[in-house]
Amino acid sequence: MTTPSARLRAAIRTASQGLVAREALVELVVLAAVAREHLLVIGPPGTAKSEAVRRASRALGARRFEYLLGRFSEPSELFGTVDLQALQAGRVVTDTTGMLPEAEIAFLDEVFLGSTAILNTLLGILAERRFRRGHTDLVCPLRVCVGASNALPDDVELQAFADRFVLRVFTEPLPDPRLEELLEAGWTRSSSDGPTATVEDVDALAETARAMDLSSVRPALAKAVRILRSRGVELSDRRAVKLQTLVAAAAALADRPAPTLADLWPVVYAVPTEEGQEVAREALEALLVEAESPALVAAALEASRSPAARARAVAEAAEMVLSAPTDDAEGQQLRLEGVLRDMDAAFDPDDPAHGLREVRTRLMAALDAS
Amino acid sequence: MSWRAETPRAIAARGEAGRRLLRRLLDGPPAGLSGVVSEAQDPWIVVWGEPLPWVDGGVFLGISELAPSLYVPTRRTWELPPELLQARALAACEPGDAPVAWLDDALVPLGPGRPLDGQVLEGLLADWERT
Numbered sequence: 475m476t477t478p479s480a481r482l483r484a485a486i487r488t489a490s491q492g493l494v495a496r497e498a499l500v501e502l503v504v505l506a507a508v509a510r511e512h513l514l515v516i517g518p519p520g521t522a523k524s525e526a527v528r529r530a531s532r533a534l535g536a537r538r539f540e541y542l543l544g545r546f547s548e549p550s551e552l553f554g555t556v557d558l559q560a561l562q563a564g565r566v567v568t569d570t571t572g573m574l575p576e577a578e579i580a581f582l583d584e585v586f587l588g589s590t591a592i593l594n595t596l597l598g599i600l601a602e603r604r605f606r607r608g609h610t611d612l613v614c615p616l617r618v619c620v621g622a623s624n625a626l627p628d629d630v631e632l633q634a635f636a637d638r639f640v641l642r643v644f645t646e647p648l649p650d651p652r653l654e655e656l657l658e659a660g661w662t663r664s665s666s667d668g669p670t671a672t673v674e675d676v677d678a679l680a681e682t683a684r685a686m687d688l689s690s691v692r693p694a695l696a697k698a699v700r701i702l703r704s705r706g707v708e709l710s711d712r713r714a715v716k717l718q719t720l721v722a723a724a725a726a727l728a729d730r731p732a733p734t735l736a737d738l739w740p741v742v743y744a745v746p747t748e749e750g751q752e753v754a755r756e757a758l759e760a761l762l763v764e765a766e767s768p769a770l771v772a773a774a775l776e777a778s779r780s781p782a783a784r785a786r787a788v789a790e791a792a793e794m795v796l797s798a799p800t801d802d803a804e805g806q807q808l809r810l811e812g813v814l815r816d817m818d819a820a821f822d823p824d825d826p827a828h829g830l831r832e833v834r835t836r837l838m839a840a841l842d843a844s
Numbered sequence: 845m846s847w848r849a850e851t852p853r854a855i856a857a858r859g860e861a862g863r864r865l866l867r868r869l870l871d872g873p874p875a876g877l878s879g880v881v882s883e884a885q886d887p888w889i890v891v892w893g894e895p896l897p898w899v900d901g902g903v904f905l906g907i908s909e910l911a912p913s914l915y916v917p918t919r920r921t922w923e924l925p926p927e928l929l930q931a932r933a934l935a936a937c938e939p940g941d942a943p944v945a946w947l948d949d950a951l952v953p954l955g956p957g958r959p960l961d962g963q964v965l966e967g968l969l970a971d972w973e974r975t
């Protein structure tokens with residue numbers, strides 16, 4: 475495992491282990507970090523938003539800052555207190571030690587509850603990676619800020635602030651059929667895994683992405699934007715331009731030298747509303763038919779629902795079940811059957827096109843032996 | 845707009861696969877599962893509930909949120925809207941048949957299905973072996 479993309483894939487896998495149905499969220503944190511964009515997570519409390527970000531930070535060995543904002547939060551709670559010694563000398567200097575301006579990954583829960591003073595300063599950090607307050611003027615090492623909220627804001631000014639979060643993901647509580655999995659994962663969840671990648675790996679891939687030639691996918695991107703706008707989906711010019719960064723980052727993480735049609739799926743996450751994303755999935759189905767990512771397996775599948783992404787996700791699930799069997803024979807049988815069920819529910823076992831025949835045979839052999 | 849019921853919620857099988865499914869159910873605890881065997885010369889067995897078993901040759905069935913009384917194969921894409929497909933399927937059935945499973949050549953009423961236990965399964969397997 476020598477390349478930054480391979481290390482980041484390992485980090486994603488480590489961070490996702492034991493998280494039920496939040497794999498895409500972990501992957502989008504990494505995508506956002508490589509794209510140098512920010513991610514907004516909209517969903518009810520208790521849906522493992524902060525846990526997913528915490529795990530991603532830990533797997534990347536990143537300095538993390540996490541805060542739950544309230545209406546009465548003071549700027550100093552996020553950015554640091556005023557240095558009193560410097561103040562005696564007539565200078566307003568902020569001591570940012572361990573605070574948001576020094577973070578590499580930030581998680582701000584209830585982000586829209588911040589005061590105007592907080593949001594204005596935050597805007598500078600998000601847009602320019604720069605913290606300015608009094609005599610303090612710092613370049614911030616922030617790779618990605620993840621904001622979370624129960625809902626998108628109605629207020630126009632807050633909407634402008636929210637627009638800085640180019641990637642959007644909407645989370646729901648798990649459906650009932652997955653409750654057993656959730657309970658088991660919650661009980662056995664390990665939080666001690668150390669980093670398997672570094673922020674330097676993120677930076678290396680960000681550089682790779684920035685240097686990519688996008689000319690081969692630009693017509694398809696333009697077509698996607700036209701389709702979305704014709705269906706009434708709001709997508710500002712700024713977002714349309716930013717799509718290129720997201721697609722290039724997806725290609726870099728997939729280890730492709732240049733983006734292909736397989737890397738267009740982040741377009742869905744750039745649509746700012748939940749309803750719009752649902753329309754995008756349906757309207758872009760034909761354009762995203764080849765979409766898939768070996769690194770961002772769940773995110774590509776949730777965005778595109780393409781057969782290629784589904785085959786990739788099932789194959790990965792199969793490898794995980796085969797490579798880490800549980801001691802509990804009945805539990806292992808159910809896991810093997812679960813993967814075979816997902817495989818057969820989506821693909822004809824006799825059709826070689828999806829490339830799953832070999833792994834299906836191994837799953838059946840493991841099931842016979844269990 | 846085409847659609848598919850992607851999430852498997854039931855499994856249907858017949859012939860050798862049906863026999864495998866019955867044996868699988870006898871091997872494992874069937875708590876939480878219900879099932880039915882269709883009245884036909886080459887009968888289908890349809891099983892639903894959690895955790896859904898897997899057998900080689902089984903056909904997985906799912907539902908659309910818009911048509912919760914109709915189970916359709918998860919691999920099949922439909923052009924007809926789910927509500928309309930469900931209305932057509934139910935129109936061809938008797939009252940009390942719903943929900944129904946739309947299989948290749950048959951509509952299987954799931955309404956008469958019952959919770960599976962060891963005794964029920966033994967009886968079904970004996971019937972099956974005779975067909």
